[in-house]
Amino acid sequence: MVNASAAGGNVESWSFMYADAPDERWGTSVTNPADCSRIVLRRATTDDARALSGFAARSFQETFGPESKPRDMEAYLAKAFSPAVQTAEIADAAATVILALDDRTSGLAGYAHLVARNADIELKRLYVDAPWKGRGLAARLMDRIFEECRRHGGDRLWLTVWVRNHRAMAFYEKVGFRVSGSETFMLGDDAQTDHVMEMAVPRAVARPSG
Ligand SMILES: CC(C)(COP(=O)(O)OP(=O)(O)OC[C@H]1O[C@@H](n2cnc3c(N)ncnc32)[C@H](O)[C@@H]1OP(=O)(O)O)[C@@H](O)C(=O)NCCC(=O)NCCS
Numbered sequence: 001m002v003n004a005s006a007a008g009g010n011v012e013s014w015s016f017m018y019a020d021a022p023d024e025r026w027g028t029s030v031t032n033p034a035d036c037s038r039i040v041l042r043r044a045t046t047d048d049a050r051a052l053s054g055f056a057a058r059s060f061q062e063t064f065g066p067e068s069k070p071r072d073m074e075a076y077l078a079k080a081f082s083p084a085v086q087t088a089e090i091a092d093a094a095a096t097v098i099l100a101l102d103d104r105t106s107g108l109a110g111y112a113h114l115v116a117r118n119a120d121i122e123l124k125r126l127y128v129d130a131p132w133k134g135r136g137l138a139a140r141l142m143d144r145i146f147e148e149c150r151r152h153g154g155d156r157l158w159l160t161v162w163v164r165n166h167r168a169m170a171f172y173e174k175v176g177f178r179v180s181g182s183e184t185f186m187l188g189d190d191a192q193t194d195h196v197m198e199m200a201v202p203r204a205v206a207r208p209s210g
Pocket of ligand 1: 063125126127128129132133134135136137138139160161162165166167168170171174
């Protein structure tokens with residue numbers, strides 16, 4: 001595998017790593033995607049940065065690559081998902097990165113990244129690996145996200161989503177987000193329109209005793 005330790009590494013190397021050689025330990029390794037119970041959620045530490053870097057870049061490329069110019073994609077991957085950037089993001093005191101791990105394989109099945117700089121909390125990223133889509137894992141991550149928002153004293157959760165990302169929008173609407181505005185997102189040199197979506201953080205549901 002290409003060494004990915006340098007933040008500003010050669011773009012061709014990044015592209016090769018993301019497209020063809022996801023990290024051996026963390027790549028897609030799901031054998032029975034129907035069983036969500038074997039997924040464990042935990043907070044990421046900086047030790048997870050390198051693995052998350054490979055997974056996050058691959059997920060981003062799989063989601064947006066087919067509708068992007070390779071040069072714009074490569075520029076964005078190098079800027080956003082290097083191990084050094086992931087390390088800094090995980091170490092940010094305002095950030096919470098939650099990993100969804102398959103307890104049989106230790107492979108990553110998804111992740112969420114929140115940033116809480118005030119009572120308005122940003123859901124910066126939410127990704128579920130392809131075999132786990134439509135299986136309830138995204139909803140489980142969302143519950144954990146709400147829990148983290150309450151822990152941070154957050155009232156409002158917001159995010160941006162590409163206007164052409166219909167599946168993600170359908171999911172966000174299903175869990176309670178509504179479109180409240182728009183923003184420009186630069187993918188390399190390509191200026192794209194994102195919806196801003198937001199919702200009130202739901203209160204904790206009291207569990208029945210006994
Ligand atoms: C966004 C994401 C986390 C949602 O998880 P998921 O497991 O796909 O979510 P669900 O299947 O529970 O919900 C998606 C909904 O979209 C619907 N859907 C599927 N394909 C669709 C499409 N092309 N257009 C519109 N709706 C679509 C599904 O039917 C489902 O609705 P339903 O439960 O009423 O049937 C996941 O799709 C993902 O990781 N996508 C790639 C990364 C991404 O886009 N992240 C968000 C960046 S802002």
